[in-house]
Structure formats: structure tokens, C-alpha cells
Amino acid sequence: MRTLLQRLQRPWPSLCACCGDWQEAPFCLACVRDFAQPRPRCRRCAVALTPGPGLATGVCEACTREPPPLTRCVAALDYAFPWSGAIARVKFQGHVGLAGFLGQLWRAAPGSEPLWEEADCRLVIPSGRARLRERGFHAVAVLARAFGGAALQHDVLRCHDRAHQVGATRAERQAQVAQAFWVDNAAPLQGRTVLVLDDVYTTGATLHAAARCLRDAGAREVWGLVLARTPD
Numbered sequence: 001m002r003t004l005l006q007r008l009q010r011p012w013p014s015l016c017a018c019c020g021d022w023q024e025a026p027f028c029l030a031c032v033r034d035f036a037q038p039r040p041r042c043r044r045c046a047v048a049l050t051p052g053p054g055l056a057t058g059v060c061e062a063c064t065r066e067p068p069p070l071t072r073c074v075a076a077l078d079y080a081f082p083w084s085g086a087i088a089r090v091k092f093q094g095h096v097g098l099a100g101f102l103g104q105l106w107r108a109a110p111g112s113e114p115l116w117e118e119a120d121c122r123l124v125i126p127s128g129r130a131r132l133r134e135r136g137f138h139a140v141a142v143l144a145r146a147f148g149g150a151a152l153q154h155d156v157l158r159c160h161d162r163a164h165q166v167g168a169t170r171a172e173r174q175a176q177v178a179q180a181f182w183v184d185n186a187a188p189l190q191g192r193t194v195l196v197l198d199d200v201y202t203t204g205a206t207l208h209a210a211a212r213c214l215r216d217a218g219a220r221e222v223w224g225l226v227l228a229r230t231p232d
């Protein structure tokens with residue numbers, strides 16, 4: 001009986017979501033080694049830096065030309081195979097076990113923990129009510145909890161339900177995102193460094209809109225901490 005219990009308490013063997021090898025975590029060690037290699041990234045937008053002037057200064061060309069509202073940004077993974085698929089399984093299929101695994105990878109990435117520790121106030125990018133009802137859970141909050149983020153401020157930033165306008169132009173979509181956020185509780189922001197967690201950074205429009213909103217409400221600086229960043 002005891003052996004049976006011990007056997008049941010062991011993690012269930014499963015297939016690596018990347019290479020299909022049998023092992024006990026959603027991804028095997030070899031795939032994590034191959035695909036989650038830390039790489040030099042821009043300190044303001046976390047884009048991977050290629051050899052060139054950006055690599056020496058730590059800031060990419062785009063951020064040098066036009067500094068974004070985030071003063072620092074750290075990403076753990078590239079938003080590419082196999083992580084883009086894994087994040088989609090958390091978001092659209094509610095795969096909580098995978099969220100736990102990704103949260104650990106997120107925390108283990110160089111730069112994640114120092115940013116978390118140095119910030120005065122930490123929050124998760126909010127989701128609109130309609131989307132929350134539709135999915136039944138907030139994927140970023142689940143990932144942030146897996147990161148180990150218990151000390152998160154959930155009452156500061158709020159998000160309007162965005163109308164999904166089919167055929168909206170890029171400029172119209174950007175305007176919608178810019179007006180998506182509002183601050184409900186500005187007290188924890190005053191003169192503080194605020195860290196915003198999000199799952200994916202693609203154009204940065206969402207995080208930048210949140211950062212502007214938080215700065216307007218009194219934050220001294222806003223930093224971003226994302227699980228995955230599009231490679232360029």
C-alpha cells in the first residue's frame with residue numbers, strides 16, 4: 001500500500017511537448033537547454049540583440065531612436081517554437097500544469113528575479129471582464145502565480161473591455177489599446193518603481209499603454225517582466 005502511495009505521489013510520466021521523449025516534466029531537460037538559452041536582450045524592450053552597436057550599449061536601435069515608456073524590460077524566452085505553443089495551451093486550454101512549469105522557467109531566467117526584487121510595486125497586466133468571463137480565468141495571473149508572485153497588487157490597474165473590431169486599422173487598434181487602461185488605486189504608485197508582468201511582448205503596445213497610464217497616475221518608473229518576447 002505504502003509503495004503504491006509513493007508511486008502515485010511521483011509525477012506522472014509524460015511526453016516532452018517539444019521532442020516527444022518520455023520524462024516527468026512538460027518539457028525535457030535537453031529541450032529546455034536547447035530552446036531556453038539566455039541571450040543578450042535590449043534592457044528597454046527585451047528584444048534579442050544581434051552583434052552590432054546595440055550589443056555594446058545594451059539598448060537596441062529602435063529604443064535608442066525612440067525611448068519607450070518602459071525604462072527596463074526583461075524576457076525569459078523567445079516567443080517562438082516551442083514556447084509559443086506552450087503559452088497558447090495555457091491561455092486557450094487552461095493547462096495549469098504547464099503554467100507551473102513555465103512560471104519556474106520565467107523565474108529562473110537571468111534578470112527576472114533581480115527586477116522582481118528591486119521593484120517597489122508589482123502587478124499583472126489586467127484583463128477585461130468580458131474576456132475573463134469567456135475564458136473563466138486570467139492566464140497572465142496564473143503564470144504570475146506560478147512565477148511565485150504572491151505579493152502582487154491586483155487593485156491598481158484596470159482594463160476596459162476592448163471591442164474586437166474586425167477590419168480596424170493598425171492605428172485604430174493602437175488607439176483602442178492606448179485607452180484600454182485606467183488606474184483604480186493610485187496610492188501604491190506614488191513615486192514608486194512599478195513592475196508590470198505580462199505573458200507575451202509583441203509590439204509592446206499593451207505594456208507601453210499600461211506604463212503611460214501608471215506614470216500619469218504617479219509612478220516614478222515602470223518596468224516590464226514578460227515570459228516571452230517575439231524575436232524581432
Ligand SMILES: [Zn+2]
Binds near residue numbers: 017018028
Ligand atoms: Zn524534449
Ligand SMILES: [Zn+2]
Binds near residue numbers: 060
Ligand atoms: Zn529595445
